[in-house]
Amino acid sequence: MALAMLKNPTVPQHGWQALVRAIEQLATANDLADVIAIVRSTARDISGADGICFVLRDGECCHYVEELAIGPLWKGKRFPLTACISGWCMLNDQSAVIPDIYLDPRIPHDAYRPTFVKSLVMVPVKTTKPIAAIGTYWAETREFSDDELALIEALGRSTSAAIAAAQLRQSLVESEHRLAMALDAGGLGAWELNLGTCELIATPAAKIMFGADPDAPFGRDDLLAGIHPDDREAAAWLFETGLSRDEEYRSADGSRRLELRGRMVTDGDGTPVRVTGVVRDVTERHQAKERLESLRSELVRVARLNDLGAMASALAHELNQPLAAASNYLHAAERLMDRDPAQALSAITKAEAQFVRTKDIIQRIRGFVGQGKSERTAEDAELVCREVLELARMTARHDDVAMYLKADTGLPKVQIDKVQIQQVLFNLLRNAVEAMGDSATRRVTISVTAEGDMVKLAVADTGPGLDPDIAAHLFQPFHTTKEGGMGVGLSLCRKIVEAQGGKLWHEPGNPGATFVFTVPVTEQAATS
Structure with a gap:
Protein backbone atom coordinates (compact mmCIF):
# COMPACT_ATOMS: atom_id res chain seq x y z
CA MET A 1 0.00 0.00 0.00
CA ALA A 2 1.33 3.38 -0.98
CA LEU A 3 2.17 5.69 1.93
CA ALA A 4 -0.28 8.52 2.32
CA MET A 5 1.17 11.95 2.71
CA LEU A 6 -0.94 13.66 5.40
CA LYS A 7 -0.37 17.37 5.55
CA ASN A 8 -1.93 19.54 8.22
CA PRO A 9 -0.35 23.01 8.17
CA THR A 10 -1.99 23.98 11.47
CA VAL A 11 -0.24 21.29 13.45
CA PRO A 12 3.28 22.80 13.45
CA GLN A 13 2.03 26.30 14.41
CA HIS A 14 -0.24 24.95 17.12
CA GLY A 15 2.47 22.54 18.13
CA TRP A 16 5.10 25.22 18.68
CA GLN A 17 2.71 27.14 20.90
CA ALA A 18 1.99 23.98 22.90
CA LEU A 19 5.73 23.29 23.17
CA VAL A 20 6.39 26.76 24.60
CA ARG A 21 3.69 26.21 27.22
CA ALA A 22 5.17 22.79 28.03
CA ILE A 23 8.68 24.21 28.45
CA GLU A 24 7.32 26.78 30.90
CA GLN A 25 5.54 24.05 32.86
CA LEU A 26 8.54 21.69 32.78
CA ALA A 27 10.75 24.44 34.22
CA THR A 28 8.76 24.31 37.45
CA ALA A 29 8.24 20.52 37.63
CA ASN A 30 9.18 19.27 41.09
CA ASP A 31 9.73 15.61 40.35
CA LEU A 32 9.60 12.92 37.67
CA ALA A 33 5.86 12.37 38.16
CA ASP A 34 5.21 16.04 37.32
CA VAL A 35 7.43 15.79 34.23
CA ILE A 36 5.59 12.69 32.98
CA ALA A 37 2.19 14.31 33.53
CA ILE A 38 3.22 17.37 31.50
CA VAL A 39 4.72 15.28 28.68
CA ARG A 40 1.65 13.03 28.60
CA SER A 41 -0.69 15.88 27.70
CA THR A 42 1.75 17.92 25.62
CA ALA A 43 3.03 15.19 23.30
CA ARG A 44 -0.35 14.73 21.61
CA ASP A 45 -0.90 18.50 21.36
CA ILE A 46 2.35 19.20 19.54
CA SER A 47 2.25 16.13 17.27
CA GLY A 48 -1.44 15.56 16.58
CA ALA A 49 -0.68 11.88 17.26
CA ASP A 50 -3.37 9.30 18.04
CA GLY A 51 -1.45 8.07 21.06
CA ILE A 52 1.65 8.65 23.12
CA CYS A 53 3.71 6.59 25.59
CA PHE A 54 6.27 7.61 28.18
CA VAL A 55 8.82 4.84 28.72
CA LEU A 56 11.39 4.66 31.51
CA ARG A 57 14.51 2.55 31.47
CA ASP A 58 14.40 0.11 34.38
CA GLY A 59 17.70 -1.74 34.40
CA GLU A 60 17.71 -3.89 31.29
CA CYS A 61 14.00 -3.37 30.69
CA CYS A 62 11.69 -0.74 29.26
CA HIS A 63 8.86 0.24 31.59
CA TYR A 64 5.83 1.78 29.89
CA VAL A 65 4.77 4.03 32.77
CA GLU A 66 2.19 6.28 31.08
CA GLU A 67 0.11 6.55 27.93
CA LEU A 68 -2.61 8.67 26.36
CA ALA A 69 -4.10 7.01 23.25
CA ILE A 70 -7.26 6.20 21.31
CA GLY A 71 -6.79 2.55 22.22
CA PRO A 72 -4.89 0.56 24.85
CA LEU A 73 -1.15 0.15 24.40
CA TRP A 74 1.24 -1.22 27.05
CA LYS A 75 0.85 0.93 30.19
CA GLY A 76 2.40 -0.75 33.24
CA LYS A 77 4.21 -3.43 31.23
CA ARG A 78 7.93 -4.14 31.00
CA PHE A 79 9.87 -5.49 28.03
CA PRO A 80 13.58 -6.23 27.45
CA LEU A 81 15.49 -3.29 25.99
CA THR A 82 16.38 -5.40 22.98
CA ALA A 83 12.75 -6.37 22.33
CA CYS A 84 11.12 -3.00 21.64
CA ILE A 85 11.73 0.19 19.70
CA SER A 86 11.92 2.34 22.84
CA GLY A 87 14.80 0.16 24.02
CA TRP A 88 16.51 0.60 20.65
CA CYS A 89 16.28 4.38 21.04
CA MET A 90 17.76 4.31 24.52
CA LEU A 91 20.52 1.84 23.64
CA ASN A 92 21.53 3.76 20.52
CA ASP A 93 20.71 7.28 21.75
CA GLN A 94 18.87 7.97 18.51
CA SER A 95 15.38 8.88 17.41
CA ALA A 96 13.41 6.32 15.43
CA VAL A 97 11.14 7.62 12.61
CA ILE A 98 9.01 4.78 11.24
CA PRO A 99 6.36 5.60 8.57
CA ASP A 100 5.17 1.97 8.44
CA ILE A 101 5.83 -0.29 11.40
CA TYR A 102 5.36 -3.46 9.34
CA LEU A 103 8.20 -2.52 6.99
CA ASP A 104 10.74 -1.89 9.77
CA PRO A 105 12.70 -4.89 11.16
CA ARG A 106 13.27 -3.10 14.49
CA ILE A 107 9.58 -3.39 15.35
CA PRO A 108 8.26 -6.52 17.18
CA HIS A 109 5.28 -6.90 14.82
CA ASP A 110 3.40 -9.43 16.94
CA ALA A 111 3.32 -6.99 19.86
CA TYR A 112 1.84 -4.25 17.69
CA ARG A 113 -0.81 -6.23 15.79
CA PRO A 114 -3.44 -5.98 18.59
CA THR A 115 -3.03 -2.18 18.66
CA PHE A 116 -4.12 0.63 16.40
CA VAL A 117 -0.53 1.68 15.64
CA LYS A 118 0.59 1.91 11.99
CA SER A 119 3.41 4.50 12.19
CA LEU A 120 5.41 6.09 14.97
CA VAL A 121 8.18 8.44 16.07
CA MET A 122 10.22 7.51 19.18
CA VAL A 123 12.72 9.98 20.69
CA PRO A 124 15.17 9.31 23.55
CA VAL A 125 15.20 11.35 26.76
CA LYS A 126 18.55 11.61 28.49
CA THR A 127 20.51 13.39 31.18
CA THR A 128 24.05 12.02 30.85
CA LYS A 129 22.74 8.93 29.03
CA PRO A 130 19.25 7.92 27.82
CA ILE A 131 16.95 7.12 30.73
CA ALA A 132 13.58 7.35 28.97
CA ALA A 133 11.81 7.64 25.64
CA ILE A 134 8.72 9.42 24.32
CA GLY A 135 6.67 7.53 21.76
CA THR A 136 4.12 9.15 19.41
CA TYR A 137 1.82 6.80 17.45
CA TRP A 138 -0.56 7.17 14.50
CA ALA A 139 -3.35 4.95 13.27
CA GLU A 140 -2.27 5.49 9.65
CA THR A 141 0.94 5.00 7.78
CA ARG A 142 2.46 8.39 7.02
CA GLU A 143 5.51 10.48 6.34
CA PHE A 144 6.67 13.15 8.78
CA SER A 145 7.72 16.67 7.96
CA ASP A 146 10.88 18.23 9.36
CA ASP A 147 8.78 20.61 11.47
CA GLU A 148 6.84 17.75 13.04
CA LEU A 149 10.00 15.85 13.86
CA ALA A 150 11.64 19.02 15.22
CA LEU A 151 8.71 19.54 17.58
CA ILE A 152 8.82 15.99 18.95
CA GLU A 153 12.60 16.03 19.37
CA ALA A 154 12.43 19.47 21.02
CA LEU A 155 9.98 18.03 23.53
CA GLY A 156 12.42 15.20 24.19
CA ARG A 157 15.27 17.65 24.82
CA SER A 158 13.07 19.82 27.06
CA THR A 159 12.02 16.73 28.97
CA SER A 160 15.69 15.78 29.43
CA ALA A 161 16.45 19.19 30.94
CA ALA A 162 13.34 19.03 33.12
CA ILE A 163 14.25 15.57 34.45
CA ALA A 164 17.79 16.73 35.24
CA ALA A 165 16.43 19.78 37.09
CA ALA A 166 13.83 17.67 38.92
CA GLN A 167 16.50 15.17 39.95
CA LEU A 168 18.67 18.01 41.21
CA ARG A 169 15.75 19.48 43.18
CA GLN A 170 14.88 16.06 44.54
CA SER A 171 18.49 15.49 45.52
CA LEU A 172 18.50 18.87 47.26
CA VAL A 173 15.27 18.04 49.09
CA GLU A 174 16.69 14.68 50.15
CA SER A 175 19.91 16.32 51.29
CA GLU A 176 17.95 18.89 53.28
CA HIS A 177 15.86 16.08 54.74
CA ARG A 178 18.96 14.12 55.74
CA LEU A 179 20.50 17.27 57.19
CA ALA A 180 17.31 17.97 59.14
CA MET A 181 17.31 14.39 60.46
CA ALA A 182 20.98 14.70 61.46
CA LEU A 183 20.33 18.03 63.18
CA ASP A 184 17.32 16.62 65.02
CA ALA A 185 19.24 13.49 66.04
CA GLY A 186 22.04 15.64 67.41
CA GLY A 187 19.68 18.09 69.11
CA LEU A 188 21.03 20.87 66.90
CA GLY A 189 19.59 23.98 65.33
CA ALA A 190 21.23 25.60 62.28
CA TRP A 191 21.65 29.28 61.44
CA GLU A 192 23.36 31.46 58.84
CA LEU A 193 24.18 35.15 59.17
CA ASN A 194 24.74 37.33 56.08
CA LEU A 195 27.45 39.80 57.12
CA GLY A 196 26.52 42.31 54.40
CA THR A 197 22.80 42.55 55.07
CA CYS A 198 22.74 41.18 58.65
CA GLU A 199 19.95 38.91 57.41
CA LEU A 200 19.78 35.72 59.46
CA ILE A 201 18.28 32.38 58.44
CA ALA A 202 17.58 29.87 61.22
CA THR A 203 15.84 26.52 61.53
CA PRO A 204 12.76 26.28 63.77
CA ALA A 205 14.81 24.31 66.33
CA ALA A 206 17.38 27.12 66.50
CA LYS A 207 14.66 29.74 67.00
CA ILE A 208 13.16 27.73 69.86
CA MET A 209 16.56 27.45 71.57
CA PHE A 210 16.90 31.22 71.45
CA GLY A 211 13.43 31.59 72.97
CA ALA A 212 11.68 32.71 69.77
CA ASP A 213 8.56 31.55 67.94
CA PRO A 214 9.64 28.89 65.38
CA ASP A 215 7.27 30.34 62.76
CA ALA A 216 8.02 34.02 63.35
CA PRO A 217 10.59 36.18 61.49
CA PHE A 218 14.01 35.87 63.11
CA GLY A 219 16.94 38.24 62.74
CA ARG A 220 20.35 38.91 64.23
CA ASP A 221 18.89 41.10 66.99
CA ASP A 222 16.39 38.35 67.86
CA LEU A 223 19.22 35.86 68.16
CA LEU A 224 21.23 38.12 70.44
CA ALA A 225 18.11 38.87 72.48
CA GLY A 226 17.96 35.15 73.27
CA ILE A 227 21.38 35.32 74.97
CA HIS A 228 22.01 36.57 78.49
CA PRO A 229 22.83 40.31 78.61
CA ASP A 230 26.24 39.61 80.16
CA ASP A 231 27.15 37.28 77.26
CA ARG A 232 25.77 39.28 74.33
CA GLU A 233 28.86 41.37 73.60
CA ALA A 234 31.05 38.27 73.30
CA ALA A 235 28.43 36.49 71.19
CA ALA A 236 28.03 39.46 68.83
CA TRP A 237 31.78 39.62 68.27
CA LEU A 238 31.98 35.91 67.53
CA PHE A 239 29.01 36.01 65.14
CA GLU A 240 30.75 38.73 63.16
CA THR A 241 34.22 37.19 63.10
CA GLY A 242 33.29 33.49 62.85
CA LEU A 243 33.11 30.86 65.53
CA SER A 244 36.21 28.69 65.47
CA ARG A 245 35.48 26.63 68.57
CA ASP A 246 32.64 25.59 70.84
CA GLU A 247 31.36 28.49 72.93
CA GLU A 248 28.79 28.32 75.72
CA TYR A 249 26.37 31.11 76.54
CA ARG A 250 23.52 31.49 78.99
CA SER A 251 20.00 31.95 77.67
CA ALA A 252 18.36 35.32 78.19
CA ASP A 253 16.74 34.26 81.48
CA GLY A 254 19.82 32.32 82.60
CA SER A 255 17.92 29.04 82.88
CA ARG A 256 19.65 27.25 80.01
CA ARG A 257 23.10 26.87 78.47
CA LEU A 258 23.55 27.16 74.70
CA GLU A 259 26.59 25.89 72.82
CA LEU A 260 27.35 27.55 69.50
CA ARG A 261 29.77 26.52 66.81
CA GLY A 262 30.26 27.96 63.35
CA ARG A 263 32.66 29.02 60.66
CA MET A 264 33.34 32.00 58.44
CA VAL A 265 32.51 31.72 54.72
CA THR A 266 34.43 33.95 52.30
CA ASP A 267 34.01 34.88 48.65
CA GLY A 268 36.55 34.27 45.90
CA ASP A 269 38.63 37.23 47.07
CA GLY A 270 38.77 36.00 50.65
CA THR A 271 36.32 38.62 51.90
CA PRO A 272 34.05 37.33 54.72
CA VAL A 273 30.47 37.18 53.47
CA ARG A 274 28.58 35.08 55.99
CA VAL A 275 28.86 33.00 59.15
CA THR A 276 27.17 29.61 59.28
CA GLY A 277 26.79 27.54 62.39
CA VAL A 278 24.79 25.34 64.71
CA VAL A 279 23.40 25.76 68.22
CA ARG A 280 22.75 23.08 70.81
CA ASP A 281 21.04 23.19 74.19
CA VAL A 282 23.66 21.79 76.61
CA THR A 283 21.77 22.58 79.80
CA GLU A 284 21.54 18.93 80.83
CA ARG A 285 25.24 18.40 80.15
CA HIS A 286 26.09 21.48 82.21
CA GLN A 287 23.85 20.32 85.04
CA ALA A 288 25.37 16.83 84.89
CA LYS A 289 28.82 18.42 85.15
CA GLU A 290 27.72 20.37 88.20
CA ARG A 291 26.21 17.23 89.75
CA LEU A 292 29.44 15.34 89.07
CA GLU A 293 31.46 18.08 90.73
CA SER A 294 29.07 18.03 93.69
CA LEU A 295 29.38 14.25 93.97
CA ARG A 296 33.15 14.49 93.74
CA SER A 297 33.21 17.07 96.52
CA GLU A 298 30.99 14.86 98.64
CA LEU A 299 33.24 11.88 97.95
CA VAL A 300 36.22 13.94 99.06
CA ARG A 301 34.39 14.90 102.25
CA VAL A 302 33.47 11.27 102.98
CA ALA A 303 37.08 10.29 102.36
CA ARG A 304 38.17 12.90 104.90
CA LEU A 305 35.69 11.53 107.42
CA ASN A 306 37.06 8.03 106.85
CA ASP A 307 40.57 9.36 107.36
CA LEU A 308 39.57 11.01 110.60
CA GLY A 309 37.94 7.79 111.73
CA ALA A 310 41.28 6.06 111.32
CA MET A 311 42.92 8.96 113.17
CA ALA A 312 40.45 8.90 116.06
CA SER A 313 42.87 7.56 118.66
CA ALA A 314 45.58 9.99 117.59
CA LEU A 315 43.13 12.89 117.71
CA ALA A 316 41.94 11.85 121.17
CA HIS A 317 45.54 11.87 122.33
CA GLU A 318 46.22 15.26 120.75
CA LEU A 319 43.17 16.80 122.40
CA ASN A 320 43.71 15.06 125.71
CA GLN A 321 47.18 16.51 126.21
CA PRO A 322 46.24 20.23 126.22
CA LEU A 323 42.98 19.57 128.10
CA ALA A 324 44.79 17.59 130.80
CA ALA A 325 47.50 20.26 131.07
CA ALA A 326 44.87 23.01 131.34
CA SER A 327 43.06 21.09 134.08
CA ASN A 328 46.30 20.70 136.05
CA TYR A 329 47.07 24.40 135.71
CA LEU A 330 43.60 25.33 136.96
CA HIS A 331 43.88 23.01 139.97
CA ALA A 332 47.26 24.56 140.78
CA ALA A 333 45.80 28.05 140.47
CA GLU A 334 43.03 27.10 142.89
CA ARG A 335 45.58 25.93 145.47
CA LEU A 336 47.76 29.02 145.00
CA MET A 337 45.01 31.59 144.94
CA ASP A 338 45.16 32.44 148.66
CA ARG A 339 48.88 32.24 149.38
CA ASP A 340 50.43 33.30 146.06
CA PRO A 341 48.03 35.16 143.75
CA ALA A 342 50.80 35.94 141.23
CA GLN A 343 51.62 32.23 140.80
CA ALA A 344 47.90 31.44 140.56
CA LEU A 345 47.47 34.03 137.77
CA SER A 346 50.43 32.55 135.90
CA ALA A 347 48.86 29.08 136.13
CA ILE A 348 45.56 30.44 134.79
CA THR A 349 47.40 32.08 131.87
CA LYS A 350 49.08 28.76 131.03
CA ALA A 351 45.74 26.96 131.24
CA GLU A 352 44.30 29.51 128.81
CA ALA A 353 47.14 28.82 126.37
CA GLN A 354 46.28 25.10 126.46
CA PHE A 355 42.63 25.87 125.75
CA VAL A 356 43.72 28.00 122.78
CA ARG A 357 45.81 25.06 121.56
CA THR A 358 42.75 22.79 121.86
CA LYS A 359 40.64 25.30 119.97
CA ASP A 360 43.21 25.43 117.15
CA ILE A 361 43.21 21.64 116.84
CA ILE A 362 39.40 21.52 116.75
CA GLN A 363 39.21 24.30 114.14
CA ARG A 364 41.78 22.52 112.01
CA ILE A 365 39.71 19.34 112.17
CA ARG A 366 36.49 21.21 111.36
CA GLY A 367 38.16 22.84 108.35
CA PHE A 368 39.34 19.46 107.14
CA VAL A 369 35.97 17.72 107.59
CA GLY A 370 33.64 20.57 106.64
CA GLN A 371 31.88 20.23 103.28
CA GLY A 372 32.35 23.84 102.30
CA LYS A 373 31.78 25.31 98.84
CA SER A 374 33.88 23.87 96.06
CA GLU A 375 35.61 26.86 94.48
Missing part, protein backbone atom coordinates in the same frame (compact mmCIF):
# COMPACT_ATOMS: atom_id res chain seq x y z
CA ARG A 376 39.09 27.85 93.44
CA THR A 377 40.84 30.66 95.24
CA ALA A 378 44.34 32.11 95.35
CA GLU A 379 46.27 30.20 98.02
CA ASP A 380 49.76 30.01 99.53
CA ALA A 381 51.01 26.54 98.54
CA GLU A 382 53.44 26.34 101.48
CA LEU A 383 50.73 27.25 104.00
CA VAL A 384 48.37 24.66 102.45
CA CYS A 385 51.03 21.99 103.00
CA ARG A 386 51.77 23.08 106.57
CA GLU A 387 48.09 22.85 107.55
CA VAL A 388 47.87 19.30 106.20
CA LEU A 389 51.09 18.33 107.97
CA GLU A 390 49.67 19.44 111.32
CA LEU A 391 46.90 16.85 111.00
CA ALA A 392 49.05 14.16 109.41
CA ARG A 393 51.70 14.41 112.12
CA MET A 394 49.13 13.47 114.77
CA THR A 395 49.10 9.94 113.33
CA ALA A 396 52.67 9.98 112.10
CA ARG A 397 54.13 10.52 115.59
CA HIS A 398 52.37 7.38 116.81
CA ASP A 399 53.87 5.45 113.88
CA ASP A 400 57.36 6.84 114.50
CA VAL A 401 57.37 8.63 111.17
CA ALA A 402 59.17 11.94 110.72
CA MET A 403 57.57 14.43 108.34
CA TYR A 404 59.32 17.38 106.73
CA LEU A 405 58.43 20.25 104.42
CA LYS A 406 60.86 21.82 101.93
CA ALA A 407 59.49 24.83 100.09
CA ASP A 408 61.17 27.28 97.74
CA THR A 409 61.17 30.90 98.79
CA GLY A 410 59.04 33.39 96.91
CA LEU A 411 56.53 30.82 95.67
CA PRO A 412 53.69 32.31 93.58
CA LYS A 413 50.08 31.98 94.67
CA VAL A 414 48.23 28.99 93.25
CA GLN A 415 44.63 28.89 91.97
CA ILE A 416 43.09 25.82 93.63
CA ASP A 417 40.19 24.38 95.56
CA LYS A 418 42.07 24.34 98.84
CA VAL A 419 39.98 21.66 100.56
CA GLN A 420 40.28 19.21 97.68
CA ILE A 421 44.02 19.72 97.20
CA GLN A 422 44.54 19.23 100.95
CA GLN A 423 42.66 15.94 100.65
CA VAL A 424 45.03 14.87 97.86
CA LEU A 425 48.02 15.75 100.01
CA PHE A 426 46.62 13.94 103.02
CA ASN A 427 45.91 10.79 100.97
CA LEU A 428 49.45 10.80 99.59
CA LEU A 429 50.93 11.30 103.09
CA ARG A 430 48.81 8.49 104.52
CA ASN A 431 49.81 6.17 101.67
CA ALA A 432 53.47 7.03 102.24
CA VAL A 433 53.23 6.18 105.95
CA GLU A 434 51.52 2.85 105.18
CA ALA A 435 54.04 2.01 102.43
CA MET A 436 57.08 2.28 104.70
CA GLY A 437 55.91 -0.58 106.94
CA ASP A 438 58.92 -1.82 108.94
CA SER A 439 61.51 0.20 107.03
CA ALA A 440 64.55 1.10 109.12
CA THR A 441 64.21 4.77 108.15
CA ARG A 442 60.68 6.12 108.24
CA ARG A 443 60.62 9.61 106.77
CA VAL A 444 58.21 11.52 104.50
CA THR A 445 59.18 14.76 102.79
CA ILE A 446 56.93 17.24 101.00
CA SER A 447 58.77 19.40 98.45
CA VAL A 448 57.20 22.50 96.91
CA THR A 449 58.84 24.15 93.90
CA ALA A 450 57.82 26.60 91.17
CA GLU A 451 58.00 25.50 87.53
CA GLY A 452 56.83 28.10 85.01
CA ASP A 453 53.09 28.65 85.34
CA MET A 454 52.73 25.65 87.67
CA VAL A 455 53.74 24.79 91.22
CA LYS A 456 54.97 21.23 91.76
CA LEU A 457 54.33 19.35 95.01
CA ALA A 458 56.12 16.05 95.65
CA VAL A 459 55.55 13.55 98.47
CA ALA A 460 58.54 11.22 98.88
CA ASP A 461 58.90 8.33 101.33
CA THR A 462 61.79 6.05 102.37
CA GLY A 463 59.92 2.79 101.92
CA PRO A 464 60.76 -0.14 99.62
CA GLY A 465 59.24 1.52 96.53
CA LEU A 466 56.77 0.03 94.06
CA ASP A 467 57.09 -2.95 91.75
CA PRO A 468 56.95 -1.75 88.09
CA ASP A 469 53.92 -4.00 87.38
CA ILE A 470 52.04 -2.43 90.29
CA ALA A 471 53.14 1.09 89.33
CA ALA A 472 51.67 0.62 85.84
CA HIS A 473 48.14 0.24 87.27
CA LEU A 474 48.31 2.69 90.17
CA PHE A 475 45.75 5.16 88.89
CA GLN A 476 43.22 2.69 87.50
CA PRO A 477 39.91 2.78 89.42
CA PHE A 478 39.30 -0.18 91.77
CA HIS A 479 42.88 -1.40 91.47
CA THR A 480 44.47 -1.71 94.92
CA THR A 481 47.36 -3.45 96.68
CA LYS A 482 45.86 -2.93 100.13
CA GLU A 483 43.93 -5.67 101.85
CA GLY A 484 40.32 -4.48 102.15
CA GLY A 485 41.05 -1.40 100.01
CA MET A 486 38.59 -0.15 97.38
CA GLY A 487 41.14 1.20 94.92
CA VAL A 488 39.58 4.63 94.45
CA GLY A 489 42.05 6.79 96.42
CA LEU A 490 44.72 7.49 93.81
CA SER A 491 42.18 7.48 90.98
CA LEU A 492 40.14 10.13 92.79
CA CYS A 493 43.28 12.13 93.59
CA ARG A 494 44.25 12.21 89.93
CA LYS A 495 40.76 13.33 88.88
CA ILE A 496 40.79 16.11 91.49
CA VAL A 497 44.18 17.38 90.32
CA GLU A 498 43.30 17.18 86.61
CA ALA A 499 39.98 18.96 87.22
CA GLN A 500 42.00 21.87 88.59
CA GLY A 501 44.35 22.04 85.62
CA GLY A 502 47.24 19.95 86.95
CA LYS A 503 48.71 16.46 86.59
CA LEU A 504 49.51 13.66 89.07
CA TRP A 505 52.09 10.94 88.50
CA HIS A 506 54.44 8.49 90.22
CA GLU A 507 58.24 8.52 90.15
CA PRO A 508 60.48 5.74 91.54
CA GLY A 509 62.56 6.97 94.45
CA ASN A 510 65.98 5.92 95.75
CA PRO A 511 64.87 4.58 98.10
CA GLY A 512 61.08 4.62 98.29
CA ALA A 513 58.48 6.17 96.01
CA THR A 514 57.59 9.71 95.09
CA PHE A 515 54.17 10.99 94.05
CA VAL A 516 54.21 14.32 92.26
CA PHE A 517 51.41 16.64 91.22
CA THR A 518 51.16 20.14 89.80
CA VAL A 519 48.67 22.95 90.31
CA PRO A 520 48.37 26.18 88.28
CA VAL A 521 49.50 29.53 89.60
CA THR A 522 47.07 32.44 89.60
CA GLU A 523 46.70 34.48 86.40
CA GLN A 524 48.28 37.47 88.10
CA ALA A 525 51.28 35.40 89.18
CA ALA A 526 51.60 33.84 85.71
CA THR A 527 51.78 37.24 83.96
CA SER A 528 54.03 38.97 86.46
